[in-house]
Amino acid sequence: QLQLVESGGGLAQPGGSLRLSCVASGDTLADYAIGWFRQAPGKEREGVSIINKSGGTTNYAKSVKGRFTISRDNAKNTVYLQMNSLKPEDTGFYYCAAGQFTIATMTFQADGYQSWGQGTQVTVSS
Numbered sequence: 001q002l003q004l005v006e007s008g009g010g011l012a013q014p015g016g017s018l019r020l021s022c023v024a025s026g027d028t029l030a031d032y033a034i035g036w037f038r039q040a041p042g043k044e045r046e047g048v049s050i051i052n053k054s055g056g057t058t059n060y061a062k063s064v065k066g067r068f069t070i071s072r073d074n075a076k077n078t079v080y081l082q083m084n085s086l087k088p089e090d091t092g093f094y095y096c097a098a099g100q101f102t103i104a105t106m107t108f109q110a111d112g113y114q115s116w117g118q119g120t121q122v123t124v125s126s
Contacts, residue, residue: 002027002098002115009094009120012086016124020081022096022117030054030074032098033106035113036081038122040092047108048094049081057103064090086124095119 008020022034033052039045049070050059058070069082079096097113105112 002029002032004096004098004115004117006094006096006117006120009122011123011125013126014087014124016086017082017084018086018122020083020094020096020120020122022079022081024077024079024098029072029077029079029098031100032115033101034070034072034079035097035099035106035108036070036079036094037097037108037110038090038092038094040089043092045095045110047110050106050108051079052101052103052106057106059106059108061108083122086122088124090122091124092122093119094122 003026005023012018035050036048037045051070055072067085072079096117098115099113
């Protein structure tokens with residue numbers, strides 16, 4: 001079964017940047033679409049970005065479009081989330097998740113994902 005480990009979280013100032021990594025093991029990353037989700041205290045988990053198996057198709061939540069970039073390197077079994085122009089409302093626990101979606105079925109619905117990482121905390125504050 002695919003196992004995922006996130007890293008790269010931390011404290012950033014508003015307007016700053018962070019890059020999150022999601023490293024996979026136990027299975028072939030290239031067989032999975034990967035989603036990034038986040039959850040802020042007292043709020044529901046929300047989908048942030050998705051990338052298909054090959055990396056050629058991506059999707060973003062409206063709140064992060066133009067600021068975040070998702071990418072993947074299947075040879076390194078790693079998916080990245082580059083976060084620029086960070087805002088305090090980007091604060092939360094960030095998770096990556098794997099699902100065997102096609103381009104047509106990629107979704108921000110968390111129920112469809114088979115494997116989840118433990119998450120990494122992102123705090124945006126001055």
